[in-house]
Amino acid sequence: MSIVLYDLCGADDRRFSPYCWRVKMALAHKGLPFETRPVPFRQIRDICDGAQTSVPVIEDDGRIVRDSFDIAVYLETTYPELPSLFGGAAGLGLSRFVDKWSVLEINATLVRMIVADIHGVLQPDDEPYFRETREKRFGARLEEVQEGREERLETLRAKLEPARQTLARQPYLSGITPLFADFILFGTLQWARIASPLQILADDDPIRPWFEGCLDLYGGIGRSAAAAA
Amino acid sequence: MSIVLYDLCGADDRRFSPYCWRVKMALAHKGLPFETRPVPFRQIRDICDGAQTSVPVIEDDGRIVRDSFDIAVYLETTYPELPSLFGGAAGLGLSRFVDKWSVLEINATLVRMIVADIHGVLQPDDEPYFRETREKRFGARLEEVQEGREERLETLRAKLEPARQTLARQPYLSGITPLFADFILFGTLQWARIASPLQILADDDPIRPWFEGCLDLYGGIGRSAAAAA
Structure with a gap:
């Protein structure tokens, strides 16, 4: 199953969040299949478990991870066989x-x-x-x-x-x-x-x-x- | 043979150079035997080959290396079997x-x-x-x-x-x-x-x-x- 990334969006589906971009690049670097779900600010409260207050958030096979740095660490730990994000x-x-x-x-x-x-x-x-x-x-x-x-x-x-x-x-x-x-x-x-x-x-x-x-x-x-x- | 570090010194043999301290810590981290030779500013021109204009400078079995970062890279490359200074x-x-x-x-x-x-x-x-x-x-x-x-x-x-x-x-x-x-x-x-x-x-x-x-x-x-x- 693809990883889902909740990705901040503006008008015309503009995806401008610097922290979401970090995660998109990290997922692409790992070669992990992912789909983004656009979320405007006012709908962040509605995603996942309703406990999220900011994006990026990813859902990976039921696991919810927030915060761009923590997501990168999660991806590195969970998929150590894929290209490294940190080099050690x-x-x-x-x-x-x-x-x-x-x-x-x-x-x-x-x-x-x-x-x-x-x-x-x-x-x-x-x-x-x-x-x-x-x-x-x-x-x-x-x-x-x-x-x-x-x-x-x-x-x-x-x-x-x-x-x-x-x-x-x-x-x-x-x-x-x-x-x-x-x-x-x-x-x-x-x-x-x-x-x-x-x-x-x-x-x-x-x-x-x-x-x-x-x-x-x-x-x-x-x-x-x-x-x- | 011990590595020689030319180490900036002041009065009362005070060794205050931030860049020399980087190298002392790097040498100690690698566990390499070294001796320091105190050099006041005015004598930097007299060390090694007479072509040096700043310290730290190290001499390692005839090789002269200057600049604290370059010295660290040199030590890492030359002594890869000793504890790493960079972790990759x-x-x-x-x-x-x-x-x-x-x-x-x-x-x-x-x-x-x-x-x-x-x-x-x-x-x-x-x-x-x-x-x-x-x-x-x-x-x-x-x-x-x-x-x-x-x-x-x-x-x-x-x-x-x-x-x-x-x-x-x-x-x-x-x-x-x-x-x-x-x-x-x-x-x-x-x-x-x-x-x-x-x-x-x-x-x-x-x-x-x-x-x-x-x-x-x-x-x-x-x-x-x-x-x-």
């Missing part, structure tokens, strides 16, 4: 560091630059929930949070410097092949690509060829999602 | 990311908080070179660069958050055992510990038990270096 215990440990760095340094900065754009790609019935929770979180209207983002691009790009310098020395964050740590940063950039017209990476950013390469992995599942106009 | 190719790749993060985010912030203290622990004959090069780099007198550092402590501690949250989930950055990625951040904190009385980590910082544990590794070679008064 050290790779797993250090991938967790990349996860924390990505969430704290990159996603937290980026969301303030695209949050009104994200609102703009939601299903209309999701808009009130999203606006209310995010405006409470940021203490300002979404449009104000995003305002002046062009001036913050340099800050975001500077925060990406550790990844940039790493990719100047080796093809992937994980070294010579793409593994889950790559999917972490890929998910972040794919989130922006799908939800926002803002160009995060400069044309000549060395991170760009790595990202383009990731879009083409596994039959191009990343690239098959349309970029924001 | 993914661990090596991701350790490079930790290296870039540490240098760009942590060391670059920290040095501006302890640079006058470092000057204070040098051999007197090293002081003019250090002052001149660092004041040129920072565009201000060392004392001015360091001034007001207490107000910058929160910024530095916030930058450590990815490591903090990782260590809240697992004993080491590298997962379940300490590997080179741990020695990278250890070297940074050991640098501050030896050169400066400034307390980088709050008393209740969860990074602290990890650091204390690292000080005790391999017979306590880290702890055997006296902390700044």
Whole structure:
């Protein structure tokens, strides 16, 4: 039986969640058959056992696993004979560091630059929930949070410097092949690509060829999602 | 024959270099016999083949290797039968990311908080070179660069958050055992510990038990270096 991934969706079936992208790439990397079930924010409470509050969530032969990192660890443990997501215990440990760095340094900065754009790609019935929770979180209207983002691009790009310098020395964050740590940063950039017209990476950013390469992995599942106009 | 490590030294044979500490920990982790040769800044040009401009440098049976990360890779490649520093190719790749993060985010912030203290622990004959090069780099007198550092402590501690949250989930950055990625951040904190009385980590910082544990590794070679008064 195929693994089911509950995948956040917006209007026009846009799948923009950075954390769901991590999992799609992980499933594809393992070569596991999976189907995605689109879920708008307001229906997350209705999936699986009714106890879920965020996606991604996977169902695998009756087992329910949530949280993108925990899902990756679950897949690695459950399917050790399939291509590894971590390349061993050290790779797993250090991938967790990349996860924390990505969430704290990159996603937290980026969301303030695209949050009104994200609102703009939601299903209309999701808009009130999203606006209310995010405006409470940021203490300002979404449009104000995003305002002046062009001036913050340099800050975001500077925060990406550790990844940039790493990719100047080796093809992937994980070294010579793409593994889950790559999917972490890929998910972040794919989130922006799908939800926002803002160009995060400069044309000549060395991170760009790595990202383009990731879009083409596994039959191009990343690239098959349309970029924001 | 023992490996020789050229190890930066200050007055009273203080060994404070973060990059030399990475290598000492790496050599100890591999269980390789080594001796250190103390080198003040002004004598780096005299070591080995006269072509070296920074330390750490190791000499291993006639081979000269420089740069802490390259030395770790060299040791891993040359002594694959000894305990691994990376835990495989993914661990090596991701350790490079930790290296870039540490240098760009942590060391670059920290040095501006302890640079006058470092000057204070040098051999007197090293002081003019250090002052001149660092004041040129920072565009201000060392004392001015360091001034007001207490107000910058929160910024530095916030930058450590990815490591903090990782260590809240697992004993080491590298997962379940300490590997080179741990020695990278250890070297940074050991640098501050030896050169400066400034307390980088709050008393209740969860990074602290990890650091204390690292000080005790391999017979306590880290702890055997006296902390700044």
